Amino acid sequence: MQPRAILLGLLIGCLLCFTNLYFGLQTGWISMMSLQSALIGFLISRMLPTPLTPQENVVVQTTAAATGTMPLAAGFVGIIPALGLLDPTKDGALPVSLSWLGSIGWSCAVAYFGVFMSPPIRKQVIIEERLPFPSGTATAQLISVLHKLPPASETQVRQRKGYSALETEETPEEAVGDDDEDDETVRDHVRESDTEMERTVRTAGWHALAWSFLASGALTLFAYFFPFVFTIPLFGEYLAKNWLFTFSPSLSYVGQGIIMGFPTALSMNLGMIVGWGILSPLSKKMGWAPGPVGDMTTGARGWILWTSLAIMCADSVVSLVPVIWEAVAKLARRARRGPDDVFDKGDHNEVETEDRLVPLNWVLWGLGASCVLGTFLVWLVFGHEGIKPWATFIGFVMGALLSILGVRALGETDLNPVSGLGKISQLLFAVIQPGNVVANIIAGGVAEAGAMQAGDLMQDLKTGHLIQASPRAQFYGQILGSTLSIFVTVSAFTLYSRAYPIPGPTFPAPTAYVWLGLARLLRDGELPNKSALFMLFSALLFGALSALKTLGARRGARWTAYLPSGVAFAIGFLNTPSFSLARLVGGIVELLYRRARGYGHGDIGLVVVASGFVLGEGVVSIISLALRTFGVGVASCWGCGHGMCGGCPA
Template sequence: MPSRSQPRDYSSISFAATHDAEPETPKELTFQAVSIGLLIGCLLCFANLSFGLQTGWISMMSLQSALIGFLISRMLPIPLTAQQIIVVQTTAVATGTMPLAAGFVGIIPALKLLDETRDGSPPINLTWLAAIGWSCSVAFFGVFLSPPIRKQVIVNEQLAFPSGTATAQLIAVLHKMPPPDTTIRRRIGYSPVEEEDTDAQRTDRDNQIEESRAPDSLQSEGWHALTSSFVASGTLTLIAYFFPALFSIPIFGTYLARQWLWTFTPSLAYVGQGIIMGFPTTLSMAMGMVLGWAVLSPLAKLSGWAPGPVGDMTDGARGWILWTSLAIMCADSLVSLLPVLAEYVAGLFPRGGQRVKEDYDTETEDRLVPSSWVVGGLTVSVVLGTLLVWVVFGNDGIKPWATLLGFVLGGLLSVLGVRALGETDINPVSGLGKISQLFFAWVQPGNIVANIIAGGVAEAGAQQAGDLMQDLKTGHLCGASPRAQFFGQLIGSAVSIVVTTTGYSLYNRAYVIPGPSFPAPTAYVWLSLARLLRDGQLPENSAIFMISFAAIFGLISGIKTYTAQHQLWYSQWIPSGVAFAIGFLNTPSFTIARLIGGIVEHVYRNRYAKNRSDIRLIVIASGFVLGEGIVSVVSLVLKTSGVGVASCWGCAPGLCGGCE
C-alpha cells in the first residue's frame, strides 16, 4: 500500500504498463507535432480574433484542436502518438488564444475610444510594430507561471479541470487506450478515499474501456463531417458578405429589428460555439439577453435614462445596460473566488497534527521544466515586458514601476484564476481584470491609460496561465511530458504574436473598430470602468440596478459554487453570472444562434448519442467554427481590396455589416 504522504497517482495507472514496456518512449516535441499545432492554432487565432471583436467571447478549443490534430496525423506515414497529439493541442491553444491574452479584443480597441477632453488622453492607435512590442511584453509571462502552478494544483491537489480532463478522455478514445482514471481526487477539503475502488467505480471504468475501442472508420467519418460542416459554414459566410441582410433577419418584425436591435444572425459558427459551450451556458446567456434587451433596454429608453439610439454605447440603452452587466460579472467572479482564496489560505496554515505533504512529482526530472528556467524566464519576461510597455506607451501612458506592479499582481491573480478554473471550468478573467483596475485606480489615480494597460498586463498573465493549465492537466492524465508542452506553449505564443498583430491590423484597416461589423463590446467594459474610477459618474438611475443585480448574482454565485463543490447534479442549471452578463453585452442576434447550438447539443447528447465516445457533433461544431473563422479572412481580403457587398436590400440602417 502506498504511503499517505505520497499517494499513488491514480491518473497515471492506465499508462504505467506502457512506460514499463517501452523505456525508450517516442520523442514528443517533434517537427510534425509543432507544425500541425501551429497550423491549427493560426486558424483558431483568426477565428477567435473575428468572434472576439464581434461578441467579446473566444473559444479555447483545446478538445477540438486535439481532434483535428488526430485527423490530420492519420494522413502521415507514421501517425502521431497520443502524447504528440497533446503537444499539437498545447501549441494550438497557445497560438489561438493570443487575441484575448494580448488584449486585441478588448484593451487595444478600448485605447482607440479615448477622448482627450473627457479622458485626458487622445485616442491611442498602435502601429503594427508597436502592437508587436505590446504583444511581446505580455505573451510569455503566463507561460513561465504555468510550471510552478501546475505542481500545486494538478499534482498535489488534483483539481478537476473539466475541459482538460474531457480532452484526455477523448485522446484515450481516439488512440484506443485505457481511459485515464478520473474518478478519484485527493485535495484539501475533500473526504479521504479508500485505496480500493468501489463496485460502481469499477463498473464505470469497465464501461469507459469498452467505449475506448473507437471504430476504425472514425478517420473517414471524421474528415467527412469536418469538411462538410466547414464548407457549409464557409459558404454561408461568403454569401452573407455579399448579401449582408442574410445575417440580419428581423425575426420579430421590422420595427423591433430597427428600433430595438432584435434580429437573428443564422451563423453556423455561433451555432457551433453554442454546441461547444453546452446548453446550460447558452441558456444563461439567453436569460441575460431577455432581461437585458426585452426588459431593461426598453425601460432605460422609455424612462429617458438613455436618450440616444438604442445601440449607442455612450448614451443609448446598450451603453446603459452595460453597467448592470459589469456589476453582474464583478459580483459573480469575486464571490466564486472567495472559497478558492479561503481554501488557498487555509492550505498555507495546516492544522495541528496534520502531516505536511512531501515534495514529489509524478514525472522524472528530465521531463519537467527546471526551476532555473522558470526563474530566469519570469525575470526576463517581466523586465523585458516592463521595458517594452514603456517604449510603446511612454511615461505619459504608464510609469515603469506601475507596469512592474501589474506583473506582480498578475502573478497573484493567476493563482486564483487557475484554481477557479480547476474547480468550475471557468477562468474568471473578467472579474480579475476588474480587480486589477480597482487596484490601479488607487495606485495611479486619474490616469485612464495606465488603468487600462496595467489591468491588461495583470489579466494577461491570469488568462494565459489558466488556459494553458487545462492542457497540462490533459498531459498529466495521458502521460505527456510537461517540458514538451512547455516548449509547445512558447513556440505557439511566439508565432501568434505576429499572426494576431497582423490579423488585427488588417481588420483595423478594413473596418471601423469598434463599429457595426465588429463592435468589440469588452472594449467598452474596460473603458467604462476606468472612467467610473476616474470620474465617479454613472448613467442616470443605473446605480440602483447595479447594486441590486450584484447582490442577486452574488447570492446565486455562492449557491452555484457550493453546489458545484459538493457535486450536486443541479449545479450546472444554476445560471452562470458571467454568461448571463454576456447576454447583456451582445445584441440578441448572436445569442439566439448560440442558444440554438446549445439546444442541439442537449437533444443530441440525451437522445441520439450512442455513448460518451460519440464525437460526431463535436466534429461538426468544430467545422462550423473554423469555416466561418477562415472565410472571414477571405472577406477581409475582399474588403481591403475594395470589393464591396453585392446588395444591401433588406438591411436596416446600422444593422448590416458592410452597409453602414
C-alpha cells in the first residue's frame, strides 16, 4: 500500500486543497498540479533516510491530485455558492446555505463515484486504446528522469511484459532507428536535456522552490495589510473605479500563467479585452446593462456572463462530437466482431498482475454503494423538495456516461470539458424536473463531479502505467485523498464563508453565476436585453473554431496552436482584468524562457519557481484567513480610492 507515499501525498494535497479553494473562489480556475506534486514529492524525499522509488512518487502525486481537486469536484467553487444566491422571486426557492455537517454529507455523496469509475475506464482507454493523456505522460517522463529510468513510453511498458518491438504500434517519437545518424543526434539531445533537468532539480530545486514560495507568501501577507498592492490602477483611477481595470502583481497568478503556458494565457486575455474592453462598455452605453459595471444582476459584468456561457458550452460540446463519434464507431465494430473479442483483447493487453489491479467486485460494490448512499445523502441534505431521489440516481447514471466522454476527450486533447458536461446535465434535468432550479444545479453538480474525478484521476493512472506503479496502490491513494479532502475542503470553505462574503469582493466565485444563470434560463427562458444575439454569434464562432482546432489537432497540424481556446477565452469574461493580466505576465515569461533555453526539459527550473509562487499565496492565505477571523484588519487603505480593495470599505 506504500503508506509513506500516501502520507506525503496527503500532506501535499492538503496544501493544494487550500490553494485550489482560494483561487477557485477568486477566479473559477483550479489546477491538478500533478507534475508539480511529483516534483515536490521528489524534493521532499531527498530528506528521508530512504528516498522514494519512482513508483512511490507516482502514488504521491496521485494522492495529492485526489486531495487537491475536491473543491471543484464537490462544487465549493461554484455549485455551493450558486445555491446561496437563490432568490425566491426569481427561482421559487429560498437560498440554500449548508451547515458544516450538511456540507460533509453532500461531499460524501459525490466524492467516490468518479474514483470507482476509474478502474474499468482505465482498462479501456489506457490498456486497450492507449490514449496519450499528454499531461499524464509528461509527468511520467519527469519522474523517469528524476529517478534515472529509461524514458517513459508505451513501448517500454509493453516490452517489460515480453512483447517484441514488432508487436507494438510505435509512435513517430518512439520509432527511432539504430542506424540513423539523425536519430542518434536526437537521442544525444534528449540525454543532454534530461541531464540538465536532473542537475537543475537536484542542485537548485529546493532553493528555487523555497525562495519563490517565501516571496509569494511575503507579498500576499503584505497585500493583506496594504490592499492597494493587489489593486493597482495601472490604466488610471477612472478605468479602475468605473470599469474595474486594475492590475494585481500577484506572484501566484504569474505562476499560474507560467504553468498554463503562453497560448492559454493569451486566449484568456483576448477574452478579457473583448469582454471587458468592448462588450462591457457597449452594454453600458446602449442601456442593456444599466446597473453598476461590477453588478452580476443588472451590470455589465452580469451581461457579458451570458456570452461567456455560450462560448464555454459551444466549445465544450463541439469538441466532444468526434469523441462521441469514435466511441460509437468502436462499439459498433466490436459488436460485429462478437463479445469474445471485446473482453479477451483487454485481458491480453493488460500488463499488470491480478494482485496489483483493483478487483472487479470492489468496483461493482463501490459503484453501487456510492450511487445508493449518494442518493440518500443528497435527499437527506436537500430534502424531497430540493431534488427527487430518483432524479439524483439518474444524475449518477448521467455522470457515468459523461465520465466516459470526459475521459476520452482528456486522453486525446489534454482537456477535460467538465464545464460543458455539467451544462449538458443541466439541459437534461430541465426536462426531467422542469422549473426546479435547485434540482437543476444539484444534478449538474453530481454529473460534473463524476466526470471531473474520473477524468483527472485517469491522468495519474496513465502516469502509473508508464512508470509501472501499482494501480491498486494508486486506488488506495485516491480513496484516502478524497476522504481527507472532504473534511479539509468543507472546513476551509466554512472558515472562508465566515470571514468573507461569498460571493463578495475578495471571493467573487464567478462560476456560481454561470451555474445559476443557466438554471434560471432553463426555468423561465428570460435573457438580459440583446444578449441572445451576442450569445448566438459567439456560440457559432467558437463552435467553428473548436471544430477546426479539434480536427487540426487530430491531424497533427501546428497551426492549431494559434487558435484561441474557447474555455480560456470565456474565463477572461468571468474574471476581472487584474487576474488575466497577471497570468499574461506569467505566460510571456514562460514563452521567453523557453525560447531562450530551447523547448526541452531545461525549463523545469521555471516549473519549480512557478509551483512555489502558486503554493506560497495559497498557503499564506490560511494566515490571512486567521487574521481576518480574529478581527485583525488592514493597516492602511491608502491608494484604495477606486473602491476595488477587498479589505477596505468601498
